[in-house]
Amino acid sequence: MSKINWYKYSAPVTFYGLAGKMFPGFAILSAILFAIGLYISFFVAPTDATQGDAYRIIFIHVPAAWMSMFIYVVMAAYAGIGLAFNTRLSAMMAQALAPTGALFCFIALFTGSFWGKPMWGAWWVWDARLTSQLILFFLYVGFISLQAAIDDPRRSDRAGALIALVGVINVPIIYFSVKWWNTLHQGASISLTKAPSMAHTMLLGMLIMALACWMYTIAVALYRVRLIILERERNSTWVSDLMKEMK
């Protein structure tokens, strides 16, 4: 078995090139999956018997909500690794994921609102699911602004990692909130133990949209981490060599 030199790929200079090579593939995949996903969402999936066509918001709402939680966990893991092993690249990855996570969290919140208004008659209720999701948004904003407020990158990485790790406790709270408390929000549409409570085409559309969001997130995070690497390594010789080549 050949040994992969992980240290090589954890060096920002190597990862800069690698991320540049991976970006186009994920970007194209994301565009294709969004096209298929949107087609299924509007033209293949049937109108819901009880919620009419308003339910179609699910195709963006649920993937965005999943992403907001997944990205937070991945971000916290990267931040934690950075904190424990002092690896620069993992802290940069955490920083690269945060804005996209915040974006999906915001999308989940307002699409939920636009769904809640016609179905529940209210834009917002202080329900356990909605409130914990709002807290997730504040955690993202806190992480981003804390990192931006501290000039020294090492110190800002450490401070960011602490808020990210402490905030992880909120993710299972969001996920199980619909079970633990009596909420207005409906239960999970998909679980590992039960058959999904929705039509196959609806489920398929939702999964493809979720996959599209995944590819989008990976592409954007790779793009952003390259910029962060360049910013942080601006005084190194490899960056100045790169700039010479680009001229």
Add this chain to the structure above:
Amino acid sequence: MNWGSFSAFLHMGGYAFYVWSSFGLSFALLAFELVQLSLRKRTLLKRLGQIQKLNEHRGNK
């Protein structure tokens, strides 16, 4: 196919405002993120170019 006509598609069974606002705003935000990233790249490369020039200038002296 779910829709008899294009106007029926736009009408979304009476939920046009909610459905189109959700999808429109979501994709507008994703597009905004992409634009913001490419602007950030442009400013960064400009700044790095200036640093480069400055260093070469110092090196020549």
